[in-house]
Each structure stands twice: as C-alpha cells, then as structure tokens.
Amino acid sequence: GQNIDQPTEMTATEGAIVQINCTYQTSGFNGLFWYQQHAGEAPTFLSYNVLDGLEEKGRFSSFLSRSKGYSYLLLKELQMKDSASYLCAVRDSTGANNLFFGTGTRLTVIP
Amino acid sequence: GAGVSQSPSNKVTEKGKDVELRCDPISGHTALYWYRQRLGQGLEFLIYFQGNSAPDKSGLPSDRFSAERTGESVSTLTIQRTQQEDSAVYLCASSTSTGLSGNTIYFGEGSWLTVV
Numbered sequence: 001g002q003n004i005d006q007p008t009e010m011t012a013t014e015g016a017i018v019q020i021n022c023t024y025q026t027s028g029f030n031g032l033f034w035y036q037q038h039a040g041e042a043p044t045f046l047s048y049n050v051l052d053g054l055e056e057k058g059r060f061s062s063f064l065s066r067s068k069g070y071s072y073l074l075l076k077e078l079q080m081k082d083s084a085s086y087l088c089a090v091r092d093s094t095g096a097n098n099l100f101f102g103t104g105t106r107l108t109v110i111p
Numbered sequence: 112g113a114g115v116s117q118s119p120s121n122k123v124t125e126k127g128k129d130v131e132l133r134c135d136p137i138s139g140h141t142a143l144y145w146y147r148q149r150l151g152q153g154l155e156f157l158i159y160f161q162g163n164s165a166p167d168k169s170g171l172p173s174d175r176f177s178a179e180r181t182g183e184s185v186s187t188l189t190i191q192r193t194q195q196e197d198s199a200v201y202l203c204a205s206s207t208s209t210g211l212s213g214n215t216i217y218f219g220e221g222s223w224l225t226v227v
Contacts, residue, residue, distance in 0.1 A: 033216075043202075044218070045217070048215065089154075100156055101156070103152065104153045
C-alpha cells in the first residue's frame with residue numbers, strides 16, 4: 001500500500017523561505033514528484049527526484065532521501081503568487097507503476 | 112493536441128442520471144490516469160491505463176464507475192446512477208510511459224461535476 005503525509009497548511013511571509021515536507025511509505029519507489037495547484041486549476045509539474053539529493057530549479061528546490069522515505073520542497077524569495085497547494089506524489093515501482101498523491105499542503109503567503 | 116483536453120469542463124446533473132466524462136491525452140502519450148478531487152481535498156486515484164488496458168482499477172470507488180480507452184488515445188469515465196457524493200472535479204492526466212521513471216504526467220483542466 002501507499003501512505004504519503006504532508007502538513008495540511010502552512011503560512012509564510014513574502015520574501016521568506018519555506019520548506020514543505022513529505023514523508024512516504026510505499027510498496028516500491030520509482031520517483032517522487034512535486035506539483036503546484038492553484039485553487040480551481042489543474043496541478044502543474046514542479047520537480048522530480050529519483051536519486052538522493054537536492055534538485056534546484058530557480059526559486060524552487062526539491063530534496064529526496066530514499067532511506068528515510070522523506071522529501072522536501074524548498075521555496076525561496078516567496079511571492080504572493082506562490083500561494084497554492086503543493087502536492088507530493090510518489091510513483092510506485094510495483095505492478096502498474098502508478099502515481100499516488102498526498103493530500104497536499106496549502107501554502108498562504110502573507111505580505 | 113498541445114495539452115490534455117477534458118470535456119465537459121462543467122456538468123450539473125440530477126441524482127440518478129448517468130454521466131460520461133471524456134479525456135483526450137497528449138498525442139503519443141501511452142499512459143493515462145483518472146483522479147478525483149473533492150473540494151478542498153487531495154487527489155484520489157481512480158484508474159490508470161497503459162495503452163488500452165487498465166492494469167490498475169483499484170481506485171474505482173464502486174461498480175457505478177467504469178472507464179475505457181480506445182485507440183490508445185481517448186478515454187471515457189462513466190458514472191452511472193450518480194449520487195451527490197460523486198460531486199467533485201475529475202482530473203485526467205497523461206504521460207509518455209510509466210516504465211521510465213522520469214516521465215512527467217500532465218494534467219487536464221478537469222471536469223467539474225455537480226450532482227443535485
């Protein structure tokens with residue numbers, strides 16, 4: 001089975017840095033994704049990790065530790081438009097190689 | 112097409128009626144996923160297709176839900192005898208393959224279903 005945990009809500013200040021954590025327990029592991037979803041819109045791809053370490057992409061970075069079943073998404077220089085839900089998703093390597101999502105973390109950026 | 116296309120974008124139906132939701136994946140994408148998202152909640156996996164076959168149907172919530180895919184392209188999600196609890200946005204996504212771990216999945220805009 002799959003179990004993916006993220007905090008439900010976070011609040012951070014414009015210009016600051018915020019880290020959103022994700023822990024997972026899956027039958028198999030074949031990669032971890034982060035998606036951003038603004039209210040009323042479809043999720044959009046942010047990052048992908050399959051090996052341990054940090055992947056940096058502009059203001060966003062994502063980290064993975066497979067031995068700990070842990071990832072985080074780091075957002076720097078927060079902007080008001082970063083207010084959204086951030087979804088952690090794990091690809092299961094058993095059977096169908098399916099992609100399972102956590103419930104998402106709703107981030108509110110305040111001035 | 113350029114992106115994943117879903118129709119209808121919005122559907123209001125009466126309880127007990129059947130509805131069909133359509134998904135046109137990105138051209139060439141062999142993997143297709145259906146998810147359900149209730150208001151303010153996370154994505155709930157429904158079904159996944161690789162080509163025209165569905166190796167994982169484990170997420171379909173009841174026998175009122177069914178899905179098919181033809182020509183390794185269009186997929187239809189059918190909900191029979193709709194209930195108010197079925198009200199949600201139904202998201203379709205596609206990717207080139209799930210055998211290769213780095214392939215990103217791309218989402219459509221969703222079909223917003225309201226059962227009254």
